[in-house]
Amino acid sequence: MLLKVLEIRNLSPSAYVLRLDRNGIEFKPGQCANLGLKGSGVNREYSIYSDCGTPWLEFLIKEIPGGLVSKSLRQVAPGQMIEFHGPYGAFVLTHDSSVSIRYTFIGTGTGIAPFHSFALSYPGLQYRLIHGIRDSSEQYDYSDFPRERITSCVSRETGHDFHGRVTHFLSDQDCPAEDRYYLCGNQKMIHEVYDLLRQKGVSGSNIMMEAFF
Amino acid sequence: MKIAISYPPIVNADGQKAMVSQNRNVQFFKKPTYLLPVVHGQAATWLRDMGFEILWDDGNAQLKLFDTWMEDLVRQQPDVVVFESTTPVMKFYWDVVNQLKKQLPGCIVIMTGYHSMRKPEETLENSDTDIVLRSNHVDFTLAKLIPFIAESNGWRDNCPIEGLMIRRGDKDYYDTGDFKQIEPLDLSPDVDRDLVQWKNYAFENGNFLQTPGTYATSVIRDCMFGKCSFCRYNGPDLTFSMRSVTKSLDEYQRLVEDYKVREIFDDSGVWYRGMEARQFAQGILDRGLHRKDCYFGFNTRFGYMEEDTIALLAKANFRFVLIGLEACDQETLDKLSKGYAVEDVIPNLKMYTKYGLFPHLTIMVGYYWQTREQLQKTVDMVKRIMFQGLARTLQVTLCTPLDFTPYHQECLDQGVLQAKDYNDFDMSRLIVDTPIPHDAYYEAIREMYGIAFHPRFISRQLAFLTRPGTTNWKFLFTYGGRAIRRVRQHVFNLTKHQGAATS
Numbered sequence: 001m002l003l004k005v006l007e008i009r010n011l012s013p014s015a016y017v018l019r020l021d022r023n024g025i026e027f028k029p030g031q032c033a034n035l036g037l038k039g040s041g042v043n044r045e046y047s048i049y050s051d052c053g054t055p056w057l058e059f060l061i062k063e064i065p066g067g068l069v070s071k072s073l074r075q076v077a078p079g080q081m082i083e084f085h086g087p088y089g090a091f092v093l094t095h096d097s098s099v100s101i102r103y104t105f106i107g108t109g110t111g112i113a114p115f116h117s118f119a120l121s122y123p124g125l126q127y128r129l130i131h132g133i134r135d136s137s138e139q140y141d142y143s144d145f146p147r148e149r150i151t152s153c154v155s156r157e158t159g160h161d162f163h164g165r166v167t168h169f170l171s172d173q174d175c176p177a178e179d180r181y182y183l184c185g186n187q188k189m190i191h192e193v194y195d196l197l198r199q200k201g202v203s204g205s206n207i208m209m210e211a212f213f
Numbered sequence: 214m215k216i217a218i219s220y221p222p223i224v225n226a227d228g229q230k231a232m233v234s235q236n237r238n239v240q241f242f243k244k245p246t247y248l249l250p251v252v253h254g255q256a257a258t259w260l261r262d263m264g265f266e267i268l269w270d271d272g273n274a275q276l277k278l279f280d281t282w283m284e285d286l287v288r289q290q291p292d293v294v295v296f297e298s299t300t301p302v303m304k305f306y307w308d309v310v311n312q313l314k315k316q317l318p319g320c321i322v323i324m325t326g327y328h329s330m331r332k333p334e335e336t337l338e339n340s341d342t343d344i345v346l347r348s349n350h351v352d353f354t355l356a357k358l359i360p361f362i363a364e365s366n367g368w369r370d371n372c373p374i375e376g377l378m379i380r381r382g383d384k385d386y387y388d389t390g391d392f393k394q395i396e397p398l399d400l401s402p403d404v405d406r407d408l409v410q411w412k413n414y415a416f417e418n419g420n421f422l423q424t425p426g427t428y429a430t431s432v433i434r435d436c437m438f439g440k441c442s443f444c445r446y447n448g449p450d451l452t453f454s455m456r457s458v459t460k461s462l463d464e465y466q467r468l469v470e471d472y473k474v475r476e477i478f479d480d481s482g483v484w485y486r487g488m489e490a491r492q493f494a495q496g497i498l499d500r501g502l503h504r505k506d507c508y509f510g511f512n513t514r515f516g517y518m519e520e521d522t523i524a525l526l527a528k529a530n531f532r533f534v535l536i537g538l539e540a541c542d543q544e545t546l547d548k549l550s551k552g553y554a555v556e557d558v559i560p561n562l563k564m565y566t567k568y569g570l571f572p573h574l575t576i577m578v579g580y581y582w583q584t585r586e587q588l589q590k591t592v593d594m595v596k597r598i599m600f601q602g603l604a605r606t607l608q609v610t611l612c613t614p615l616d617f618t619p620y621h622q623e624c625l626d627q628g629v630l631q632a633k634d635y636n637d638f639d640m641s642r643l644i645v646d647t648p649i650p651h652d653a654y655y656e657a658i659r660e661m662y663g664i665a666f667h668p669r670f671i672s673r674q675l676a677f678l679t680r681p682g683t684t685n686w687k688f689l690f691t692y693g694g695r696a697i698r699r700v701r702q703h704v705f706n707l708t709k710h711q712g713a714a715t716s
Contacts, residue, residue: 034516034552034553036516039556039560041515041516041556041557041560041561041564042516042517042518042519042557043516043552043553043557045438045552064487064488065488066487066488066491067487067488068487068519068521083554085547085551085552085553085554086440086550086552088440088550088552089440090448090449091449187395187397187454187455188397190395191395191396191397194393194395198375203390203391204375204376204390204391204392204393205390205391207391208449209394209395209452210452211395211452211453211454213437213455213486213487
């Protein structure tokens with residue numbers, strides 16, 4: 001399917017938000033889709049970044065050095081059509097507003113994307129977000145989250161919520177076993193955080209994972 | 214402790230053998246392909262490295278008869294036997310387990326495989342199996358479980374290792390919880406080729422252009438895409454893990470230089486793409502492995518490889534590229550969550566063939582919604598592709614819902630699944646209701662395989678294989694001969710129910 005590009009919003013030298021006309025597409029927050037330049041024959045998966053109540057679809061994309069798709073999508077002009085396939089994926093919340101479940105979202109870099117969609121789509125969601133990044137240029141759209149819910153773990157800069165990696169931050173944190181933990185981002189972080197949570201007594205059944213390539 | 218990693222010989226009423234290793238869909242063939250079970254090979258290697266005695270017991274690849282295989286296994290008196298199973302052979306495996314436990318009641322039987330991991334209670338109820346692995350990370354799980362069993366008398370009651378269902382009593386099963394979906398694959402060892410008797414798998418394999426060939430330790434566990442609804446590597450319980458490029462290159466170097474293999478195929482659901490694919494190809498070139506008369510191959514998806522990457526792969530002596538072309542109408546591709554457009558197919562194939570790679574297409578027919586028009590689109594496009602020389606070989610299978618994949622679940626939910634007996638899931642016939650008679654799908658298969666004998670296709674192949682300046686001509690007789698034999702077997706298997714079928 002082809003969708004019209006509405007806007008490209010640059011967030012940092014390496015990251016941007018691609019907004020597409022939604023064209024009536026239904027999705028569950030946390031799902032992803034394949035995007036590619038029309039006619040290129042090449043596409044990549046990206047998690048949906050936007051609220052399921054908006055008339056558009058947004059994707060938070062990091063431009064990969066040498067990467068064809070992430071680079072070319074940044075160069076499309078509003079009004080141009082791009083290839084879209086999906087949405088799909090099971091990294092979704094089993095959200096029931098009548099049941100009080102607390103969530104901990106842990107992501108690195110653009111792994112914040114599905115959590116952004118969760119937070120905007122489910123008002124009243126009880127969550128905390130722990131975001132691992134290298135520097136403040138990766139603090140994507142923090143204003144969309146209540147300040148008290150987000151902890152920015154910055155490894156290469158000081159003066160933020162926490163100086164260091166998410167694993168270091170989590171090691172001193174209380175991690176209630178009954179909470180649900182959603183991990184998204186690079187595989188190394190996911191290995192380490194999973195092991196840490198298990199050591200803290202969280203059951204594997206309460207840990208959901210989405211690894212980025 | 215002695216651990217047997219066992220694959221019993223499976224022979225059907227037609228005298229054909231089946232292989233279940235490597236998570237393959239079971240298909241019976243007179244002359245089967247012997248697939249090295251890579252993850253189980255890693256498990257065997259890991260346990261051996263930990264000091265356990267390993268019996269690599271592949272009755273199929275070792276060309277044993279069932280009775281001989283069973284006698285040999287019983288004589289070996291293993292403490293633990295690990296099996297791998299899948300839907301169409303579940304009943305067979307339950308029977309094998311019960312036979313084995315009668316002769317070796319103290320032996321601990323562990324069942325692995327995608328069917329039992331999703332229905333563990335069923336296997337415990339229907340057989341004397343002791344433990345069902347709910348994890349597909351068989352190597353990681355066994356590397357924790359076996360030492361625990363060795364050291365703990367009360368392992369049935371207090372096992373802390375996740376991803377298991379353990380028999381405690383007759384109807385008393387202990388679920389140890391969800392398994393870790395992502396594992397650091399670099400921790401799992403490369404398959405010890407001598408331990409698994411690699412030469413048993415080095416010749417009869419349709420994925421090898423030249424022999425001896427072997428399967429690499431997979432760079433990706435499960436699938437980085439993981440959305441295709443018919444595929445085992447899909448589900449909320451799965452994600453993917455990736456091995457480092459350097460570790461994999463080290464293994465390739467050993468296989469080429471020490472074992473003198475002439476073909477290495479990576480059977481990861483989907484191989485590297487993008488940066489990792491380029492790094493890998495460059496690593497092959499930097500190490501000079503592209504000059505050692507060895508070809509490399511992998512599975513990929515339409516839409517995953519850019520031209521620059523393909524060019525580099527070709528330079529690094531990659532040849533065989535296996536790509537799923539499940540259908541040639543967009544509605545079906547979307548229903549299967551394939552994530553690419555029909556229009557992507559030809560440009561992708563043109564890129565592969567432009568650089569001399571050998572695309573092998575795996576096509577499926579017989580989806581429960583597939584209309585005559587949709588089926589015809591597939592037949593027409595496949596013909597066009599093959600006659601234009603945009604793929605070198607193809608394989609057609611009947612889409613069979615298996616192992617509680619989303620497609621399987623969908624068939625159950627929609628009430629279109631005809632088969633009630635697991636034995637009927639062997640891909641030899643359609644087992645779902647379809648909008649047109651089943652014979653139409655069998656006929657389509659015959660038509661697509663018939664391309665191999667069409668003068669236009671043969672002349673195209675000859676022209677390709679005898680191009681001056683290439684060494685491809687040498688495959689003409691070896692690979693070509695094998696291919697024709699396989700086509701005949703596929704046509705026999707997939708059309709033997711023609712005429713007996715309705716819809």
